[in-house]
Amino acid sequence: MQKREIGITFVMENRFTLVKLFEFEKVSFYTVKECYGDNELLWYDDFFKKITYEDKREIKRMLIIMGKYKGAQPSFFRHEGRADALPSRKVSFANVSGNLRLYCLRIDERNVILFSGGYKDARTAQDSQISMLFHAAVRMAGRIDEALNENRIYFDDNDRLSWDDDLIL
Numbered sequence: 063m064q065k066r067e068i069g070i071t072f073v074m075e076n077r078f079t080l081v082k083l084f085e086f087e088k089v090s091f092y093t094v095k096e097c098y099g100d101n102e103l104l105w106y107d108d109f110f111k112k113i114t115y116e117d118k119r120e121i122k123r124m125l126i127i128m129g130k131y132k133g134a135q136p137s138f139f140r141h142e143g144r145a146d147a148l149p150s151r152k153v154s155f156a157n158v159s160g161n162l163r164l165y166c167l168r169i170d171e172r173n174v175i176l177f178s179g180g181y182k183d184a185r186t187a188q189d190s191q192i193s194m195l196f197h198a199a200v201r202m203a204g205r206i207d208e209a210l211n212e213n214r215i216y217f218d219d220n221d222r223l224s225w226d227d228d229l230i231l
Contacts, residue, residue, distance in 0.1 A: 078202065078231040080215070080223070083176065086129025090222045092175045094202055094231070109164060109178040117162055124149060133171040144207070145199040147179065163192060165199035167206055173223045177202060205231040 077097045083106060084091045093106035110118060128134055139146040148164040165177040177199040180192040209215040209231060218224040 078205070079229050080175065080206075080225060080231070082223075084125065084129060085222070086126070088131065088133040088172065089125075089129040090173055091125060091129065092173070092223060094175070094177060105178040106176040109176075109180065112180050113162065121148070121164060128174075134168050134174045135171065136168070139166070139168050142196065143200040144203040145177065145196075146203075163196075165195060167199075167203045169210075169223065170221075172221050175206060175223075202231065 075098075079095050079097070080092050081095045081104065082090060083093050083104075091106075093104050096103045096105065110121075113121070124138075128138060132138075138150050139148060140150045142163075142165070144167075146166050146168050148166055149162075161182040163179040163182055165179045167175040167177070169175065178195050179199075180195060183191050206215065209225075209229070214229055215223055215225045
């Protein structure tokens with residue numbers, strides 16, 4: 063009889079929660095924190111690492127204009143499935159590459175959750191190299207909507223998002 067070693071594979075399950083990134087007078091911006099093993103990844107930081115210096119500057123400027131002066135108006139976002147994306151074609155103050163997508167979820171004029179994204183290289187996001195990021199954003203938007211409906215994410219006295227420390231999406 064021949065001996066055979068049996069390998070056991072442990073599957074680590076990723077855990078997701080929210081963190082606040084920036085708070086301005088008119089808008090608070092949040093992102094998803096993904097935890098796997100001893101590692102953590104902030105989705106917005108991952109996006110920011112992948113884009114050009116010029117686009118980083120323009121995204122920052124767009125978020126500051128929304129956050130300080132205009133609020134998260136619906137016209138600033140393009141609707142993509144259950145998620146949204148920045149910038150919209152209607153945003154005159156955003157001078158970013160036309161194929162750049164920052165997937166997000168606009169909760170209301172005061173709260174926006176920024177996901178990840180990148181440069182779309184096909185006619186649709188679903189056919190693009192960023193299709194996995196698009197699908198992850200759509201799935202996460204659904205999880206966040208569910209958490210809002212179940213009051214695991216709720217609004218504080220200042221109409222900003224809040225959640226308990228043990229929130230898992």
